[in-house]
Amino acid sequence: WFEDCVLKDVCQLPFEEPFRMQLASTLRGDLLFVVCFNSCEACGVWKDSFQVTSIWQGVKSVLVDDFIGSGTEQILVLFEENSQDSDCLTSFQLTDCGEGNYASDMSNSQVRADRKS
Numbered sequence: 001w002f003e004d005c006v007l008k009d010v011c012q013l014p015f016e017e018p019f020r021m022q023l024a025s026t027l028r029g030d031l032l033f034v035v036c037f038n039s040c041e042a043c044g045v046w047k048d049s050f051q052v053t054s055i056w057q058g059v060k061s062v063l064v065d066d067f068i069g070s071g072t073e074q075i076l077v078l079f080e081e082n083s084q085d086s087d088c089l090t091s092f093q094l095t096d097c098g099e100g101n102y103a104s105d106m107s108n109s110q111v112r113a114d115r116k117s
Contacts, residue, residue, distance in 0.1 A: 011050035015041045023047070024064045024073040026096045034075055036062050042077065044097045053097045067094060074100060 017038040024032045024044075031047035042062050044054035056062075056077045063076040079091035093103040 009050050011045055011052070013037075013045075014043055014052060014055050015039055022062070022064045024075055024096075026074075026098055027070065027072045027100060028098055029072075030098075032075075032097055034062055034064055040080060044075065046097075054095065056093070068100075072096065 013035060015037040018035050019038050020036040022034045024034055026032055032053070033045040033047055034042060035045060036042045036059070040057070040059050042056045042059045043052050045052050058080045059077055060080045061078040064073050065076070066072060067074050067076055074094055074096050077093045081091060091104055093101070095101045
């Protein structure tokens with residue numbers, strides 16, 4: 001990030017060619033950048049520390065919203081399907097990159113989830 005036209009900090013992203021970034025406000029009031037890449041991967045980066053907290057691979061889509069009605073946002077990661085029935089959602093993860101984490105298939109879910117200190 002920049003302050004008064006001076007570079008203050010950078011974040012090394014785990015993949016190349018990012019194409020979309022969304023901002024999520026989590027349960028603890030922290031802000032999280034969700035970055036999607038052209039290579040079907042995504043990651044979560046804490047805004048205040050620029051630390052990568054989560055990495056997802058084999059991603060079809062990433063959505064940010066208050067899916068559980070808690071008043072804060074969660075990240076819904078939809079993974080690419082291997083089955084012939086593309087209308088059926090079978091592999092996803094719903095997380096706030098903190099205490100809230102639910103995955104439909106733990107073998108396809110989050111590769112790394114480092115909790116913020």
